[in-house]
Amino acid sequence: MKITKITATPVRVPRPQLFMSSLGKNLASENAVVEIDTDQGVTGVGEICSIWDRKGRGDAEDINDLLAEALTGRDPFRIAEIHGAMDSLLHRSYPAKAGIDMALYDIVGKSLKTPVYNLLGGMVRDRVLLSHSLSMGDPEEIGDYAANLVKQGYKTIKAKIGMDAESDEATVAAVRSKVGDDITIRVDANMGWKNPKEAVRNIKALEPYNLELVEQPLHYSDLEGLHHIREHVDTPIMADESVWTPSDAMACIKAGSVDIFNVYVSEAGGIFPGSKIFAIGEAARIPCIIGSMPELGIGTSAQAHLAFAMQNLGYGSDVNGFVYHSDDIINEKFSIEDGHLLPPPGPGLGVTLNRDKIEQYRIK
Ligand code: MG
Numbered sequence: 001m002k003i004t005k006i007t008a009t010p011v012r013v014p015r016p017q018l019f020m021s022s023l024g025k026n027l028a029s030e031n032a033v034v035e036i037d038t039d040q041g042v043t044g045v046g047e048i049c050s051i052w053d054r055k056g057r058g059d060a061e062d063i064n065d066l067l068a069e070a071l072t073g074r075d076p077f078r079i080a081e082i083h084g085a086m087d088s089l090l091h092r093s094y095p096a097k098a099g100i101d102m103a104l105y106d107i108v109g110k111s112l113k114t115p116v117y118n119l120l121g122g123m124v125r126d127r128v129l130l131s132h133s134l135s136m137g138d139p140e141e142i143g144d145y146a147a148n149l150v151k152q153g154y155k156t157i158k159a160k161i162g163m164d165a166e167s168d169e170a171t172v173a174a175v176r177s178k179v180g181d182d183i184t185i186r187v188d189a190n191m192g193w194k195n196p197k198e199a200v201r202n203i204k205a206l207e208p209y210n211l212e213l214v215e216q217p218l219h220y221s222d223l224e225g226l227h228h229i230r231e232h233v234d235t236p237i238m239a240d241e242s243v244w245t246p247s248d249a250m251a252c253i254k255a256g257s258v259d260i261f262n263v264y265v266s267e268a269g270g271i272f273p274g275s276k277i278f279a280i281g282e283a284a285r286i287p288c289i290i291g292s293m294p295e296l297g298i299g300t301s302a303q304a305h306l307a308f309a310m311q312n313l314g315y316g317s318d319v320n321g322f323v324y325h326s327d328d329i330i331n332e333k334f335s336i337e338d339g340h341l342l343p344p345p346g347p348g349l350g351v352t353l354n355r356d357k358i359e360q361y362r363i364k
Contacts, residue, residue, distance in 0.1 A: 001111065003076050005037040006068035008048060008060035008099060011361040013296060014326045020136040022162035022192035023051070031296055032056035033329060033358055034063060034099035038076060042110050045353060046102030047298035049266040049321070050095040057363055059096040066090060067100060076107045079272055086269075094244060094269040101270020102302040106348035115346025116302070120275055120309035127340035128307045131156040131186065131289070131316035132323070134175070139167065143174030146183075153339040156184040156212070156316030162192020165202050176209045184316065188215035191241055196228040203233045212315065213260055216240040223255035230258065238262050240291055245269065246276040253284045260315065262291040265302050278310040287314025294321030297330035301349040304334070308343055329357045 010032040019026045034046035048056040048063075070089055074082055082104060086097045109116045117123055132154045134142050146157050159175055161168035168187075175185060187206065193199040199217040206214075213236045218225045220241035230237045236259035243249050243258075244267040252258050261281050268274040274290075281288045288310065290303050303319045319341050322328055330351040335342040344350040 001042070001075055001077060002039045003036055003072050003074050004039050006063060006071060006100070007035050008063035008096070009033045009358060010057040010060045010363040011329060011358060012363050013329065013361050015324055016326045018135065019324065021160040021188070022190040026051065029294065029296065029325060030055040030057050030363065031299070032060040032099065033298065033353065034103050036076065036100070036103040036107060038107060040111070042107050044076065044103035044105070044107035044110065045298050045349065045351065046099040046106065046302070047296060048095045048099040049293040049295045049299040051293055056095070059093060059099070062090060062093045062096040063099065067096065071100070076104050079104050079108070083269070083272055095266040097269040098266045101272055102265070102298065102349065105271055105302070105305075109346060109348030113347045115343070116271070116305035116349055117309040117343070120271070120306065123308045123343065124311050125308060125313070127337065127342055128304065128313070128319055129156065129316040130154060130320050130336065130339055130341055131158050131318055132320065133158040133188070133318065134160060136160050136163065136171070139170040139174040142171050143178035146175045147178040150179050150183055153336070155339045156186065158186045158188055158215075160190065161187045162189030162217075165205065168202065169205055172206050172209045181210070184212045185209065186212040186215065188240065189217045191216055191219050193217050196225040199225075199229050200232045203229065203235060207233065207235055211235045213238045215262060216242065223252060223257040226257035227255050230256065236260055238289070243277065246273055246280055249277045249280045253280070253286065259286065261286055261288040263288045264291045264293070265306060266293055266295070266299065271302055271306050274306055275310065278312055282312045287312050289313065289315045290317040290319055292318035292321040294318070294324040296325060297322050297328045297332065297334070298349065298351050300334065301344045301351050304341060304344050305349065307341070327357060327361070329354055329361065
């Protein structure tokens with residue numbers, strides 16, 4: 001089988017409400033749809049998902065201007081070899097590589113008439129525990145929002161913090177009082193604290209509210225600072241921005257920085273390198289979760305197939321990016337049951353493109 005054509009189409013899909021974290025505010029996602037055609041009539045789809053710098057629009061240029069021509073003519077079953085080719089052509093740009101990677105897995109799964117999770121070792125669970133994030137804002141309103149999520153079945157709630165210690169504590173206190181003691185609460189500082197001592201002080205102030213974990217308290221490069229925090233608080237520390245790639249995961253382990261990895265299919269460069277982070281974590285006895293940009297339907301499906309197949313998925317995951325958007329660019333609907341995601345249907349990623357929606361949201 002040979003690749004005959006690769007395209008990336010940027011789309012801007014609105015969100016029903018403003019989402020704010022210490023990284024900034026978002027009212028829409030700028031992602032891109034990747035399509036790979038083959039000489040056997042099988043087409044694979046992928047998604048570029050990124051909130052960082054150039055977003056899906058910029059990453060789409062990496063595919064349309066560079067990778068498309070370079071990868072045309074290659075065998076889409078040679079996923080590892082294509083990753084090697086992409087890495088030698090293009091420094092970083094992991095979300096673009098992930099868009100290609102997802103489409104390759106989709107082609108292989110469709111060709112073999114099997115879901116992608118069967119290409120990753122097969123299912124190790126029948127449903128995936130979900131987490132739902134809360135935008136920053138008025139603490140009482142956030143608490144009410146969290147209580148509503150619990151009514152919908154969510155069992156793990158993530159509060160975005162890291163801007164102001166007083167309002168962070170007010171938010172976590174309001175959420176805890178409105179969701180009760182049986183719901184799991186985690187917090188994500190998104191690199192918002194300036195140094196390890198500030199982080200330790202703020203985490204200790206939040207520990208009475210019983211946190212599952214604290215995500216990325218410091219800048220991604222401060223692995224020693226993360227190690228200091230880990231030594232001085234009881235709550236597990238999870239790396240997000242510090243662990244994009246398998247090499248990042250290794251650096252975190254060497255520095256003893258964190259207890260948990262938050263793995264992103266898009267930031268790792270795809271399902272293939274993402275699964276390597278899980279393997280590295282497993283060898284180091286570090287559980288992983290899967291994080292979200294948030295993705296639309298294609299990217300969510302890619303995360304889901306990984307989530308169903310990885311043994312050391314250890315906590316609730318953000319495999320529900322579609323719920324943060326007002327609409328989607330696929331025809332299928334994912335099933336969430338009692339706060340868990342059910343398997344997407346195969347073969348491949350199990351999604352089909354809605355051409356009308358892509359045209360409606362295409363960035364012109
Ligand atoms: Mg995060």
